[in-house]
Amino acid sequence: MVTIYTTLIVRGYKTICDVPKTIREDVRTQLRQLELPQLADVTCVDDSQV
Secondary structure: OHHHHHHHHHOOOOOHHHOOHHHHHHHHHHHHHOOOHHHHOOOOOOOOOO
16 A cells, blocks of 8 residues: 555655555655655644654
């Protein structure tokens, strides 16, 4: 699922905020590995602050 969501984000169909919270950090990691931090480093309304 991580790769599927990453692909959807790269192609512009989804944003990181559309990704379920359970895998969101994994998708962010994969986007950064693809050198696309601008797609990964977006703050979502439902992101919890630690």
